Amino acid sequence: MMRVALFFVCIFSLSFSPFAEGFAKEKGGSKKAKTNLTIDIAQDRVGITTNFSGAEVVVFGATTEVLRGAEIAAVLTGPETSTIVRKKQPVLGMWLNQTSVEFPHVPHFYAYAVSTNEQNMADSEVLNQQGIGINALHFEPADHDDLDISPVFQESLIRLLQFRGQYPLQAGQMQRLDEGLFRVNFKLPSNISTGIYTVRVFAFQKGKVVEKAEKIFVVEQVGISAEIRAFALNHSFMYAAVMLVMAIVMGLFSLWLSRRK
Numbered sequence: 626m627m628r629v630a631l632f633f634v635c636i637f638s639l640s641f642s643p644f645a646e647g648f649a650k651e652k653g654g655s656k657k658a659k660t661n662l663t664i665d666i667a668q669d670r671v672g673i674t675t676n677f678s679g680a681e682v683v684v685f686g687a688t689t690e691v692l693r694g695a696e697i698a699a700v701l702t703g704p705e706t707s708t709i710v711r712k713k714q715p716v717l718g719m720w721l722n723q724t725s726v727e728f729p730h731v732p733h734f735y736a737y738a739v740s741t742n743e744q745n746m747a748d749s750e751v752l753n754q755q756g757i758g759i760n761a762l763h764f765e766p767a768d769h770d771d772l773d774i775s776p777v778f779q780e781s782l783i784r785l786l787q788f789r790g791q792y793p794l795q796a797g798q799m800q801r802l803d804e805g806l807f808r809v810n811f812k813l814p815s816n817i818s819t820g821i822y823t824v825r826v827f828a829f830q831k832g833k834v835v836e837k838a839e840k841i842f843v844v845e846q847v848g849i850s851a852e853i854r855a856f857a858l859n860h861s862f863m864y865a866a867v868m869l870v871m872a873i874v875m876g877l878f879s880l881w882l883s884r885r886k
Contacts, residue, residue, distance in 0.1 A: 661689040662836035664826045672847035673819065682811040682842065684824055689805065692836060696739070696746045696829045697799055698757050699809045703734030703791075703844075704820030707767075710778040726771045726778040728764040733818040735762065735786075738797035738809045747832045755827055755834060759783065759792065790814035819844050 667683040684699060708731045714723040739746060743758050753761040762783065766775040786792040791814060800808045811824075821841055828836040 660836065660838070661691045662826065662828050662838045663687050664824065664838045664840055666824060666840050666842050669842045671813065671817075671842065671844045673817070673844065674847060675849065677815055679815045679817075680813045682813060682822075682824075684809040684811065684826070684840070686807045686809075686826055686838070687805055688807075688828060688836075692828050692830070693805065694830075695835065696741050697807055698737065698739045698743075698746060698755075698827045698829065699799065700737045700755075700757055700825045700827075701734070701811045701822060702732045702756075702825075703822050704732070704818060705730045706733050706818070707731070708782060710782050712778070712781075724774070726775050727767040728775075728779070728782065729767045731764055731782070733820070734791050734813070734822070736793050736797060736811050738799045738811070740799045740801070740807065743796065746829045747834075751832065751834065755825075757827065758796065789816060791816070813844070817844055819846060 664684060664686040667685070671680045671682065682701070684701075686697065686699075688695060688697075707727065707729045709725055709727045711722040711725040713720045715721075716723070737757055739757070743752055746752070746757075749760065752758050753763075756762070762779075764775070764779050764782070766772060766778075771778075783792055787794055797809065797811070800810075802808055821843055824840045824842070826838045827834050
């Protein structure tokens with residue numbers, strides 16, 4: 626009985642000691658700050674199969690009372706790649722590649738959606754800083770000597786990516802499901818690249834970004850195409866040998882069929 630009483634006395638004294646006070650402060654300081662903007666993605670992986678014809682990525686979001694009436698913008702960007710843009714010029718009656726500019730950090734895919742017109746959300750400087758809109762895209766050339774001519778080549782590159790369906794012609798529409806709830810549907814084309822894709826959502830009030838949220842998802846090959854790709858990467862020599870044997874066999878088989886006729 627005496628031991629039990631001493632145990633509770635120790636616990637009582639520790640609860641008022643500097644150690645206990647410091648521990649409580651540390652525990653309270655470890656709590657995450659409350660966010661007023663929350664987003665999620667319906668699926669965290671998109672699988673590319675042999676008959677892949679595109680996919681749709683659905684982003685859901687919610688805001689608290691603090692952000693009631695705030696305008697929302699969502700941006701989806703794909704993995705970056707190095708791209709060389711060449712300009713053809715007439716040489717001796719032939720059109721040949723003469724001038725070229727390399728952009729080392731070009732998103733393979735870009736799309737965005739807004740709850741209202743971009744000009745009503747913020748000025749162009751703020752939108753450019755956050756990468757919202759086609760006009761906010763800026764590709765830095767690998768060679769600084771190409772800075773003067775890079776805008777023309779960037780414009781041509783963006784037009785090409787828009788033609789391929791990898792960049793939008795205009796902003797997508799954001800659906801307001803209920804007070805504080807919204808939804809965005811991003812369509813991925815069939816020529817999408819594998820890698821990590823990032824969704825960034827911004828809340829605007831009075832022309833300023835007041836909250837941000839970010840989520841990622843993965844686009845990867847699945848099924849037989851993924852197995853063939855993995856085999857080719859891990860066993861390149863054997864893969865080349867198998868492809869060579871298959872080509873020879875198909876050629877001999879075609880020759881045999883033609884002689885039979």
